Amino acid sequence: MAKWTPKHEAPEPxxxxxVGTVTGGTILWFVLFVAQLPxxxxxxxxGHTWWLWTCLAGGGLGLIGIWYVRxxxxxxxxxxxxxxxxxxxx
Numbered sequence: 001m002a003k004w005t006p007k008h009e010a011p012e013p014x015x016x017x018x019v020g021t022v023t024g025g026t027i028l029w030f031v032l033f034v035a036q037l038p039x040x041x042x043x044x045x046x047g048h049t050w051w052l053w054t055c056l057a058g059g060g061l062g063l064i065g066i067w068y069v070r071x072x073x074x075x076x077x078x079x080x081x082x083x084x085x086x087x088x089x090x
Contacts, residue, residue, distance in 0.1 A: 018069045026062025029055050 033055035036043070043049045 019066070019073055022062060022065045022069050026059055026066055029058035029062055033059060 033052060036052050036055065040049070040052065043051060
């Protein structure tokens with residue numbers, strides 16, 4: 001089998017409101033978990049309790065994601081400020 005080579009360069013990554021997006025997704029996972037809790041008995045009877053635990057795991061991983069993207073955003077801003085300080089004036 002031949003080695004695959006790209007025919008064009010990959011596009012630049014999109015930058016947007018990453019912190020807000022991850023925070024919104026995390027809140028959504030926790031809301032879904034809490035909304036399903038009253039139906040735990042039904043989920044247990046039908047073998048679908050994994051739905052609840054999937055939502056809880058999504059919320060937990062989202063908390064890690066929030067921590068990560070906030071630190072990343074702060075590092076990007078620090079690098080931009082440091083770059084402005086070291087750039088000589090024309």
